[in-house]
Ligand SMILES: Nc1ncnc2c1ncn2[C@@H]1O[C@H](COP(=O)(O)OP(=O)(O)OP(=O)(O)O)[C@@H](O)[C@H]1O
């Protein structure tokens with residue numbers, strides 16, 4: 001009996017300790033978001049006053065957010081982000097999927113060489129190619145256009161590799177059956193491989209969109225016009241702007257930039273987490 | 283007219299030969315089974331007939347037409363695969379409709395998205411729906427048409443795979459171990475259904491299996507393959523009673539044929555089994571011998587097992603021939619007759635000399651003709 | 657045996673035509689956007705070319721000599737290494753602890769996982785700005801909280817002693833949720849039977865289980881997370897660009913930021929290219945180690 005009581009006490013202590021520790025790390029993870037949201041609805045004088053309130057005494061959210069939305073083309077940043085990420089991803093698929101299919105399921109001369117090239121390509125960090133990409137775009141007069149944001153990314157060795165690994169797991173019999181049913185190779189890709197590979201495509205899509213929505217390095221190099229900025233670059237331009245000197249609107253702007261992905265994540269957590277860890281582990 | 287004629291079909295993977303010149307005529311409407319141990323090249327041969335692989339040399343003729351170089355879909359063949367190979371993302375209906383759509387809809391009508399709107403597609407789709415439903419009814423899967431393959435049992439998937447092959451009325455059905463993923467009971471049932479199907483459709487069936495029981499029960503003729511070669515082609519009873527090769531004799535029949543090395547026998551026993559000069563192995567089926575008193579038997583030994591199947595009893599006997607090192611395991615069938623056998627009983631075994639098959643050192647059958655000559 | 661079947665040639669050529677069509681776009685783009693440029697960087701690094709200039713001279717290894725003689729380059733390399741050395745153990749350790757805590761009991765698992773993963777999803781440029789205000793010397797949250805305990809204010813991002821650790825904390829903040837998710841996946845793949853066996857062998861207390869079963873089984877995942885985190889830490893750029901621009905007095909200058917300023921602010925293309933080559937070599941070596949480890953991981957499991 002005494003043992004039982006002791007066990008229950010130990011158990012309860014353990015539950016409490018776990019929640020206590022996790023509350024701390026959760027606080028660490030979330031506090032910047034809370035801080036951002038809090039400041040984004042505060043008037044300037046409250047931000048600078050010595051005592052701190054999580055919720056403002058005078059709600060200034062409407063003003064801050066409307067300044068953020070009007071002083072900088074915040075909506076353009078988001079639209080640009082959406083457009084650029086979607087285009088990159090679609091083009092990546094268009095290039096990667098047939099190549100991955102051929103690497104996984106067709107026999108042709110040079111296949112091993114091509115796959116080796118893809119593996120070598122995986123090693124190259126994209127930042128290392130910034131100079132020649134810049135030069136190339138400069139030569140074709142494409143700097144400071146959407147094309148500059150999109151073109152360097154349409155070949156993804158990672159995408160080829162990922163899709164190839166996935167396609168290899170598709171049984172050969174399925175493809176043979178399709179050939180007997182009268183499908184040509186490209187029809188096999190469209191009607192059989194792509195539908196079967198939806199999980200892998202979703203994972204790659206999440207990876208690709210998150211990477212390019214959040215990328216700062218390349219837009220900083222390729223883009224000069226504010227109207228062409230992607231979200232990450234946009235918030236930086238906004239900060240260095242006049243209106244960005246005010247913390248309330250700046251935090252409101254940051255919230256607007258961060259929100260789309262975070263909201264998407266909250267709606268499809270499992271998908272995102274599976275996708276990101278799937279791509280990381282392949 | 284859709285027989286299949288293979289002439290000297292050969293194929294190697296790299297340096298290793300997989301098929302060594304296979305010549306075989308399969309008659310129109312015949313049910314031919316390819317049997318052989320794993321890795322002997324059955325699937326490879328089937329894939330060459332289907333056009334999924336190309337042979338290195340030799341020719342394939344289907345229905346009087348040389349099909350070498352024709353793509354699988356132009357050969358008028360359908361194939362049923364071991365793991366069914368159903369499209370996991372399509373409903374049963376779409377799985378079965380796909381081969382018809384690919385043949386009847388034009389390239390433009392098959393285009394993604396826009397194809398659905400193209401004129402003239404409706405009546406074709408109607409026809410396809412009708413035919414799919416007809417075939418599904420025939421296979422008793424009409425109620426499953428809207429399901430995905432993942433929601434079906436193994437037997438149901440097997441039927442859908444058959445349906446997908448049947449729906450376009452091919453001249454030739456190729457089946458690569460289609461029953462090996464089913465449990466034993468279902469397998470026996472599907473055997474019967476496939477033979478019934480064959481009778482009804484009247485098309486040519488080429489059926490691959492490594493299960494000799496399937497081969498024996500289903501086929502008009504059986505082709506036995508070993509190591510890339512055809513060893514013997516014949517009706518099941520012909521292969522059973524008159525095997526041309528030791529490997530065929532051993533592969534066909536269950537329980538396995540009894541094989542006695544001639545060297546293990548003394549002169550008298552050899553004579554009693556009608557052994558001819560040059561015979562290195564004597565073989566007899568379980569039903570080609572009688573049990574008798576130990577002293578009266580040509581061979582004798584103690585019973586190591588009794589397998590009572592009701593209509594038949596199989597006795598496992600460890601015979602001890604004169605020059606044999608260890609025991610020689612034999613299986614003898616006896617009719618249930620009131621006599622009880624127990625493990626440990628010593629019995630005699632008397633093979634019927636007329637039904638003893640004799641093979642030379644290379645495993646080739648020594649026929650009666652040769653016996654007379656010798 | 658020698659006669660080739662008449663259709664074979666035709667079939668083969670059809671198959672290779674299809675394969676050719678399928679890989680052609682990828683092959684062209686690989687050459688144009690990846691291998692060509694990689695080669696170009698190497699060539700640029702041997703010249704004095706500047707973007708826009710119509711002529712150039714070959715300098716041999718002069719750019720590299722200048723690079724290795726450049727104190728700022730060495731400072732940025734050392735800073736990068738210091739940053740990596742703080743971020744990697746911090747991220748991996750915190751990620752592991754959080755994963756173990758989350759998986760220990762079922763309650764609120766989903767919430768904790770999502771909460772810790774949120775920083776991974778967020779746009780670093782924006783969140784860096786937020787961190788900047790949190791680290792602000794007077795109105796920042798950090799100093800306000802420290803003031804409660806009577807600790808004097810620090811100007812975290814302007815003090816050469818604190819700037820790198822401050823950036824590293826931000827790096828850990830963004831990465832540890834990712835490490836956590838990978839560890840959780842690793843924990844899920846530890847078979848229950850091992851715990852049962854350990855319990856029968858007497859290791860039934862939580863800490864014993866951790867020591868005997870969990871940690872050894874996580875070994876391969878840990879290696880993987882470690883190297884992935886290291887590669888990412890090596891690519892630190894956003895926080896530096898947004899918060900410090902390498903300052904104060906180069907105390908937070910890192911390789912990638914150096915690469916960016918030399919190549920695109922000062923337009924010293926040749927010099928930037930040499931720096932890129934050095935950066936490339938370092939990252940490739942790191943990634944190759946990763947591949948080696950991954951290879952071994954396959955044999956383990
Ligand atoms: N792509 C290949 N490369 C090299 N060898 C191969 C290849 N495909 C098959 N083989 C070899 O060819 C031989 C015949 O293979 P096949 O699949 O035709 O055998 P099978 O008789 O169908 O066997 P099973 O009963 O196991 O299905 C095997 O020895 C196999 O190892």
Ligand SMILES: [Mg+2]
Pocket residue numbers: 324325326458
């Ligand atoms: Mg096979």
